[in-house]
Amino acid sequence: MMPVGVGACPVGADALLGIKRQQTNPSRWQGAGLDNWQEFAVELRRRGVELRESIAARGAFATDAGGITYGMAHGVVLARSTDQVAALLQTAQQHGVPVTVRGGGLTTEGESVAFGGVLLDMTGMSRVLRIDADALTVRTEAGIFWHSLAEELRRQDLDYLSAPLNLTSSVGGTLGVGGIDVNSARLGCSADQALALQVVTPIGEIVECSDTHNVDLFQRVILGYGQFGVITEATLKIRRYTPLRMHYFYYASLKSAIEDLQLLDRNDASDYSGILTIMDCAVNLLVAFDSDERENAFRKTWQPQLRGHGELGFALRMLGRYVLRPWLLPEAWFLLQRKRELFPELQRGEYMRDGKMLDRSVVFSRAVWKMWGGRQMVIPDLATSSEKFVAAVELGNAVCRKYFPHYTLYCVGIKLRPEHRPHYEMSSIPPDAEDWAYGCEFEPMIEGRVYSRDHFQAFKNAIYDIGVDIGASNYRFGGMMKGYIRRIFGDELVDRHLAMKRRVDPAMILNRDVIF
């Protein structure tokens, strides 16, 4: 079957030619004639799938967390069962109707925005199916938010291993792109925690897959950006719940902080680690522990080697900086304000017991949305090998300085699993990374200002150009950034994946324009 509305190469460097890279509507599917949509809608309803076409139903999904791309689906399907998803994809394949899958909708490049066709809302499938407290596994519907999963696990004193520090990321969406947590330097990305998946392929087949069963499909769906199937159920590793004790170290230099982060990661010196900046002269290395034993070992062996300061020591150092450079007082004022706003959020009494943080994702996610959230968000990123990371962050930091008065960098390591190499192909994990990959998100603070889409896009392009130059990968290379795909991954790899995509999705309906 000929793809409907797809050109010769959907991943060409000119894939977005004529609409520029700040486009909001890359190739809106026009229904291939109204009759085609109507026939599709009739057939879908005949098969028992509810299709919502009201403005309220469609308008609720008009944009994603990025708030820069806008698109209206022709109709919305709220996923209720795997069979229903299969029926939708079979019917969509027959009629050539694009299906865009959405979990938490936390994409920033329009990847979960439907530019016509059907928007499939997976959050309707968000029940926990089985918890095995002995085997430490959970089987869940994949539309569930990680936080909803945590709520159920905690009732049995259990917890997930690692998930994005965002309460409303969905399990399915995360497994499809990777997912990083502040314990990823020990446990790998969230997608590495998946033991088995139930997947509906683009032609509507329901397939169970894992590292030992239907291996090829498992490898392509994990970190596959939704191109090779819809994840409807997932079996994940879990663990016993423990609160954690957090330590913060402050640096005036990005380089020193990153080197210390990598020192800790290489030596398995902490259970959690990451970098969060207030400014590039006020860099916070956070380190945390699940047990007193691990914390004591860190204090004894590794803390003396860190170059960062405690809060008081760093405050005195900064005081010296501003006494000698009074023209930088506005910077000092910003740092002080930021400290006043952010620090209490990270230490709210109701989320702490005996000096330990009860739920890191609650604390950090609430702070992230409060401090950085808004109607528009851009978060370009770079993912590199350990060796290239300092250079990548410093170059990216220089770009941020040029485009925005204030911004935050979030850096974390990702432990790589050699047996999962095939999962990482054409993903955010850079092919030259050994043992660990490192990711940095560059997040400007919008602070009520108004920026044009051109400004945002030029900023993102400048960050991604660094990646192309130094041989890095990116986490968010889909959607509006897909013009970079061939530059990041090279023609051979992209063409191989494109050929696979065409084989499994003849009408190219599933998540069109996200990658292919």
Next chain:
Amino acid sequence: MRANTRVSARGSVRISAMTKPDHAACSGCSLCLLVCPVWQRSRDLAMTPHGRAKALQNGAAASDMLDSIDSCTLCGACRPVCPEEIDPVDMVIALRRYSPPPAAQVFRAALPALQPVSARVLLAGAELSTRLLARIMAQPGADLQVAADDGADIALALEAGVLLPQQRLEEFLASLRRTKELIVTEGLLFDYLKRWLPKTRIISLGQALSSQAGVRKQLRATDLYVIEPRAYHADYQRLVKYYDRLRQECGCDLNLDLQRIAIPATARSLPQRLDGIAPNDAAQIGWLLQGRKMSRIVVENFEDYVALAQASHCEVVYLADLAEGTQHAQG
């Protein structure tokens, strides 16, 4: 920024529910979904504050989502979690004004005004029977006066989106203006009374009872203490600390989720309240109790108490009854 009450020239009180920030500020973070009992039941974005706000942003009108608007229980759980500080409760009340029920279904004949003789007044609400009221009043040091006009119809009008006649509101407030402390049973009124009577200390009945030392002594580490959600969420910043101290002191479990938002025991839509449709609380109570280990459930709100007493297999105690137990023990 919070809502204000405005009096129109035509004699109606309009609560300016379309506060700033309103639906236009919604960033789509979905944090409201995680705490929403309607989401918990339906798993349908369209039935949530996020779904309504995004639909409004992108061309929908109130008439396009009446089911969603009616489904909201006004528990207020979404209020404290919204990073944009949108008030989704005010948003729903404003949207309900586009299709309100007949005023006659809500308002009742005027009740005799209170002649205040006490600094502490209790707005008992319809749910408190004479027997329960007597228990509360009999507590040591209560020094309480029960308001003859408890404003229950005003609470219902607010919930239904019916405009409040100025005269009715004035009658209600006139009797309360000289009160120093007002104890409120109906959680929805809690927030509005704080706006209408800014000089009066407003506290919930749950807090009034649970702050008594005798009551606290009766709470056990094996209790599940069920907080009334509406008042809790309306005064969240203060009460989250209050109940955290209660938990630390008594060791009891609380009906809070990981974000420290109260999980309601009952979740009733507007049609269920107005038309007396029999509620089915089993699913909500099931979620509240799932995986919790307790020997007894202590409940602040009478409606929750009735529902839990019917659905739970362990002992369920109304907080006012616990207070009476205190009195007997002391006597």
